[in-house]
Structure formats: structure tokens, C-alpha cells
């Protein structure tokens with residue numbers, strides 16, 4: 531690594547998240563349509579001894595301790611590096627922050643160590659960085675053709691939510707998977723129509739643990755979203771809007787009415803990282 535390298539760690543969005551079973555070791559089987567957004571954290575790596583410097587609006591929610599996923603990723607790859615992390619995404623929020631950061635560090639180091647999923651179930655899909663049907667625990671990845679552009683609004687109630695607690699609060703663990711095979715999506719309307727027939731099975735247990743999630747979903751629906759749903763294990767919710775202007779107008783109104791919430795509008799990430 532002769533030169534410093536900069537990598538975007540795009541936010542991950544679970545457009546669907548079906549929980550289809552549970553293994554004896556407690557891990558859950560998933561079936562999820564995962565996409566990446568044009569916003570995210572920013573990672574740089576430069577030559578030097580292993581270190582981490584944090585900046586950005588959500589840096590205060592983290593420490594540069596050895597368990598930070600950026601440092602764990604570099605150690606797994608066997609690389610020394612001076613890493614900086616601009617933390618733009620809320621921590622523990624269901625949009626993949628830590629897994630996205632770990633994948634961005636591995637990309638910046640040109641490293642693809644065996645067993646990267648030990649860093650997080652979402653790390654393999656974040657390394658792929660493109661629209662994917664994700665199954666198993668997160669390790670079975672079927673890339674999808676490029677999707678129609680979506681106009682996404684993200685709303686987070688301003689508190690982190692623990693992923694294991696949400697899985698524990700799930701009442702049914704043998705829910706139906708997404709249709710097989712996945713249909714094609716000629717336009718955004720076809721994709722949104724498909725998404726409406728799918729689910730995030732973690733939404734109900736997450737709302738029981740954090741009722742503000744229901745308020746985020748209601749605020750998104752009130753702004754005329756074509757679809758409102760939670761991503762991952764929450765608490766971040768997303769709305770899909772007919773245009774970027776409508777998503778931006780909804781962002782302004784929801785942020786204005788809810789000072790403690792994190793609200794952002796974005797499109798999908800460009801086709802391939």
C-alpha cells in the first residue's frame with residue numbers, strides 16, 4: 531500500500547428481511563434483498579503502524595479500541611495501517627455501519643481474508659457492495675442485475691438497538707422466504723410492488739423493544755412514501771419516494787419536526803464499487 535487510499539463504506543439497506551429459520555447454535559437463517567446507498571462512512575488507510583482515528587458526526591458513539599471493526603478487519607487481513615474513519619452513519623442502527631466499515635478497510639487494503647464473516651454477518655454482502663439476494667446467515671450471496679433507481683429516505687429515532695436482542699424478541703422464526711426465483715424488475719414501480727408483498731420480520735420485535743420505530747414509520751408514511759419499512763435489526767427505517775425532490779422535501783419536514791432524529795435522503799450507490 532504505497533499511497534493512502536480512501537474508500538466509501540456505503541450504508542446497507544435491507545429492502546426485505548425474511549427470517550426463515552434458526553440453527554441450533556442460535557444464529558438465524560435469512561432471506562434478504564440488500565442494496566447499498568450513495569451515502570455512508572468514509573475510510574482511509576495509509577502506510578504506518580496499526581492505528582485508528584475517528585471523526586464525523588457519530589464518532590462520539592464509538593471508541594478507537596481494538597474491538598473497533600476497522601481494526602479487527604486490518605488484523606484479520608494481517609496488515610499494519612493507519613486508518614481514519616469518518617463516522618457519518620448512526621451506530622448500531624441496522625444500516626450496516628460496522629460491517630460496511632470493515633468491508634471498506636478490506637477493500638482499501640486489497641485484502642479478502644478467509645472467514646471475513648467472523649467480523650459480522652453483513653461483511654460478505656458489504657464486500658460485494660451491489661444489489662444482492664442474501665441467504666443463509668449472510669454468506670449465500672446471489673448478485674442481482676442492476677436495479678431501477680430508488681429515492682430513499684432514512685429515519686432513525688436517535689437511539690441504538692442491539693441486534694441480538696431484536697433476534698431474541700422474534701416470536702416466529704420459521705417464516706416463508708421470498709419468492710423463488712426472484713422476478714425481474716423493469717422499473718421502480720415493479721420493484722416497489724414486489725417489495726410490498728415482502729416483509730422485514732424483525733420489524734415487529736424491534737418495535738416492541740423501541741416503540742419510537744413505529745413513530746418513524748408513521749412519519750415516513752405521512753409524507754406520502756410508496757413504501758415504509760425498517761432496515762436490518764433497526765432502528766433505522768426507510769421510505770421509498772417517487773422522486774428525489776419528494777424524498778428531500780420529506781427529509782426537511784421530518785427533520786424539522788423531530789430534532790432528536792437522524793434523517794437523510796439518498797439514491798442507490800453507483801452500480802459497482
Ligand SMILES: C[C@](O)(CO)[C@H](O)COP(=O)(O)OP(=O)(O)OC[C@H]1O[C@@H](n2ccc(N)nc2=O)[C@H](O)[C@@H]1O
Nearest residue numbers: 556557558629650651652653667668693694697762763
Ligand atoms: C440483521 C442483519 O443486519 C441483516 O442484514 C444482519 O443479519 C446482522 O449483521 P451483523 O450486525 O453484521 O451481525 P453480527 O454482528 O454478525 O451478529 C450480531 C448478532 O445477531 C444475531 N444474528 C446475526 C446474523 C444471523 N444470521 N443470525 C443471528 O441470529 C446473533 O445473535 C449475533 O450475535
Ligand SMILES: Nc1ncnc2c1ncn2[C@@H]1O[C@H](COP(=O)(O)OP(=O)(O)OP(=O)(O)O)[C@@H](O)[C@H]1O
Nearest residue numbers: 598599621622623624625626627628629631652762
Ligand atoms: N466501526 C464501527 N462502526 C459501528 N459500530 C462498530 C464499529 N466497530 C465496532 N462497532 C460496534 O458494533 C456494534 C454494531 O454496530 P453496527 O453499526 O455494525 O450495527 P448495525 O447498524 O445494527 O448493523 P447491521 O445492520 O449490520 O446489524 C455497535 O454496538 C458498535 O459498538
